[in-house]
Amino acid sequence: MNKVLLLVKKSWQFLCHPSAKLSAGLLLIVGFIAALVLHGTYSATMEYTSTLEFCSSCHTNDVVPEYQESVHFSNASGVQADCASCHLPKEFVPKMTRKIQASREVFAHFTGKVDTPEKFNAHRREMAEREWARMEANDSQECRNCHTQESMELSEQSLLAVKNHTAAEKNGETCIQCHKGIAHKLPDMTGVPGW
Ligand code: HEC
Ligand code: HEC
Ligand code: HEC
Ligand code: HEC
Numbered sequence: 001m002n003k004v005l006l007l008v009k010k011s012w013q014f015l016c017h018p019s020a021k022l023s024a025g026l027l028l029i030v031g032f033i034a035a036l037v038l039h040g041t042y043s044a045t046m047e048y049t050s051t052l053e054f055c056s057s058c059h060t061n062d063v064v065p066e067y068q069e070s071v072h073f074s075n076a077s078g079v080q081a082d083c084a085s086c087h088l089p090k091e092f093v094p095k096m097t098r099k100i101q102a103s104r105e106v107f108a109h110f111t112g113k114v115d116t117p118e119k120f121n122a123h124r125r126e127m128a129e130r131e132w133a134r135m136e137a138n139d140s141q142e143c144r145n146c147h148t149q150e151s152m153e154l155s156e157q158s159l160l161a162v163k164n165h166t167a168a169e170k171n172g173e174t175c176i177q178c179h180k181g182i183a184h185k186l187p188d189m190t191g192v193p194g195w
Contacts, residue, residue: 050084054139058109059083062120066184073183079146086142086183087131095139124187132176140175147175 002157056064067073072081089095114120135142147170154162164178180186180195189195 039056046099049087049102050085052082054087055083061117062114063184070183081146081183086147089138089141090145091141121187128180128187135176143175143179154195 011086067083072078072086088098108114110139112119114123149165152165154165157165167173168178180189180192
C-alpha cells in the first residue's frame with residue numbers, strides 16, 4: 001500500500017514539478033486524452049458511414065427497395081449482407097481508399113447527378129462497370145468474406161452450380177464474373193460477355 005502511495009506521490013510531484021518535466025508530463029496526458037477522443041470520433045464516423053441507414057439516406061429511391069426484395073436482405077438463415085459488406089472492403093488500405101473515393105458520391109449527390117430514377121438508370125451501367133472491375137480485381141474478396149468454396153456443401157447444390165464452381169476453381173474465374181445482379185437490379189446488359 002505504501003508503495004502505491006509513494007508512486008502516486010512521485011507521479012504527482014513529477015507532473016507538478018515546476019520545471020521542463022511539468023510540460024512534458026502534461027503534454028503526455030493531454031496528448032493521450034486527445035488521442036482517445038480523436039480515436040473515438042474516428043471509429044464512430046467509420047462505423048456510422050458503413051451502416052445501411054447511412055447508405056439509405058441517399059440510395060432510398062434507387063437500389064434500396066430492390067435490395068430489400070433480395071435474398072441478401074432476408075433469407076431462411078437470417079444472415080444479412082448489408083451494403084457495406086459487399087461494397088466496402090474490410091482491409092484497412094482498400095477500405096480507406098474506397099471511403100475517399102466516396103467523396104465523388106457526395107459531390108455527385110449535391111450536383112444532382114442521379115437524383116431521379118431516369119438519371120440513375122441512365123448512369124447505372126457505368127456505375128455497375130466500376131463495381132465489377134473493382135470486384136474482379138480483388139477476386140471478389142467481399143463475396144468470399146461470407147461464401148467460401150471450402151464451406152460450400154456441393155451435395156446440396158444444383159448440378160449446374162457444382163459444374164460451374166468446379167470449373168471456376170480450375171479456370172481461375174471469380175464469383176462476380178458469373179453472379180452479377182445478386183442484390184439489386186442489373187443495368188442494361190447489352191454487350192456484356194455472357195449476358
Ligand atoms: C451523400 C449521398 C450518398 C450516400 C450517403 C451514399 N451514396 Fe452511394 N452514390 C451516391 C451518388 C450520387 C452516386 C453516383 C456517383 C457517380 O456516379 O459519380 C453513388 C454511387 C454509388 C455506387 C457506384 C460506385 C461507382 O463507382 O460508381 C455504389 C456501389 C454506392 N454508391 C454504394 C454506396 C454505399 C454502400 C453507401 C453506404 C456505405 C453509399 N453508397 C452512400 C450517393 C451517396
Ligand atoms: C455478409 C455475408 C454475405 C456477403 C458479403 C455475400 N453474400 Fe451471398 N449470400 C449470403 C447469404 C446469407 C445468402 C442466403 C443463403 C440462403 O439461401 O439462405 C446468400 C446467397 C447468395 C447466392 C444464392 C442465392 C440467390 O438466389 O441469389 C448467391 C449466388 C450469392 N449469395 C452470391 C454472392 C456474391 C457474388 C457476393 C459478392 C458480390 C455475395 N454473395 C456476398 C451472404 C453473403
Ligand atoms: C463459372 C461461373 C460461376 C462462378 C465463377 C461462380 N459461380 Fe456460383 N453459381 C454458378 C451457377 C451457374 C449457379 C447455379 C445457378 C442456378 O442454379 O440458378 C451458381 C450457384 C451459386 C450459389 C447458389 C447455390 C445453391 O444451389 O443454392 C451460390 C451461393 C454461389 N453460386 C456462390 C458463388 C461464389 C461465392 C462464387 C465465388 C467463390 C461463385 N459462386 C462462383 C456459376 C458460377
Ligand atoms: C450481396 C452483395 C451486394 C449487396 C448486399 C449490395 N450490393 Fe450494390 N452492387 C453489388 C454488385 C455485384 C454490383 C455491380 C452491379 C451488379 O452486378 O448488380 C453493385 C452495384 C451497385 C451500385 C451501382 C449501380 C448498379 O445498380 O449497378 C450501387 C449504387 C449500389 N450497388 C449500391 C448498393 C447499396 C446502397 C446497397 C445497400 C442498400 C447495396 N448496393 C447492396 C453487390 C451488392
